[in-house]
Amino acid sequence: MRYMPVDFLKETHMLAQPIYDTNFNEQLLATSDLTTSRIKALKRLGYYSVYIRDEKYASDEQSVTTEMLRNLYVEVAHVFTIIKTSSKLISKNKIGLLSIDQAKHLEESFNVLMKIGEEVILYLLKDRSPNIHLFETKSIDLYSIQHAVHTSIYAVKMGLKRNLNMRALKNLFIGAILHDIGYMLIHDFDTTKIGLLNESQKELQSKHAQFTVDILNQCNNITSVTKTICLQHHEKEDGTGYPNRLDSKSINPLTKLLAISITYDALTSDRPFRPAYPIHKAIQIVKNQVGTAYDSLSFELLEEMIVPFPIGTVVKINNELGTITSYETQPKYPVVVMEDGQTVKLTDYRSMSIGLNYRDT
Structure with missing residues (x-):
């Protein structure tokens, strides 16, 4: 599961969480494939970012149901x-x-x-x-x-x-x-x-x-x-x-x-x-x-x-992209798999700069 701004969504993506309307009815189900019209509906309903499915990365369990x-x-x-x-x-x-x-x-x-x-x-x-x-x-x-x-x-x-x-x-x-x-x-x-x-x-x-x-x-x-x-x-x-x-x-x-x-x-x-x-x-x-x-x-x-970088978050390390895949001991220092396949354990590089790829403002 990954958190992604609506502006970055594609029709190949699938929601990982239900989307509610103003009456808290499920407007878009988590099992639904995204389409251009559904992406527009997300914006119309006031959603700027959503969780999408990504089977490559196991997600932490939600603390409440x-x-x-x-x-x-x-x-x-x-x-x-x-x-x-x-x-x-x-x-x-x-x-x-x-x-x-x-x-x-x-x-x-x-x-x-x-x-x-x-x-x-x-x-x-x-x-x-x-x-x-x-x-x-x-x-x-x-x-x-x-x-x-x-x-x-x-x-x-x-x-x-x-x-x-x-x-x-x-x-x-x-x-x-x-x-x-x-x-x-x-x-x-x-x-x-x-x-x-x-x-x-x-x-x-x-x-x-x-x-x-x-x-x-x-x-x-x-x-x-x-x-x-x-x-x-x-x-x-x-x-x-x-x-x-x-x-x-x-x-x-x-x-x-x-x-x-x-x-x-x-x-x-x-x-x-x-x-x-x-x-x-x-x-x-x-x-x-x-x-x-x-x-x-x-x-x-x-x-x-608080986990500062949840599993599945796309991050930037030394101007190169990677994805948080797990934690060894402390959530502050996750394990990151870079785009070239290299695994970086931030417990070994605590001074290394890490930032979000999306809207790091």
Whole structure:
């Protein structure tokens, strides 16, 4: 399996992962051969890059099942829809109260998410791999939903590495899933274009964490810890975050895991204002903010679990192309088969420069 920009696709390629439409129906199946019209459909659906089949290279197993991911996508989409269509939109920084039925519907969806979340936690707990593998093809149009789900999985994986108990993991999971629901209260706010906001939009955007808590306060099945996580997810180590400019000691440790997960997933996602960063560059960007935005422990946990160059990735070494085929000991130093057939073990050449062949920006 290989990850490839849509612009590089050919009709000889076959998808390795299903492609979803905005209702999370499988629009293009993984068993389908690509055609010119299907490649155009990928672009129309907001996909910039996809996973394609390549039998030459075995792939790492996905850390959670495709069924779990889709179930989460569908339920998060349901939560977003309930809030968008049934709650009163904000008016001068305040939101209207939900009706009893509206709050009940949200609580029911939250219960479904908690149940799936427990399945995800137990599944990750059984996974002995120190790394996280999410081979989901991301769509710009589905960004908010996929971002919530992927962020929750990254955060829980780090929580497991910290040996958190089940209660803490559940709070972390549901906090990660729901951290951005406050955006749904902002009329006509487009979360896919956050990098292109004007000053008034930025001011409104900075209030979404409080709006999230305002929603959660009207439901009876969300813990105070989860609400704290949601409220604090944009606070920073140096006290320059929002909404309350908390210092490091005042930020919940679970929030710190969520915050770094949010940034990593955002960086590795295609956005209308920029393409996704390659994994190794996203890690470097996060690393550069340790001590200001993020704490060192959370970064160490993130770095330990992320594979910077997944198996099947086409890379460039000393201006020559090769493909990642396996790892010996550390994902940072993979085994690369060059175009001329030479095998290069980067454990023997740790100072050697390695970069992506596609969109190494």
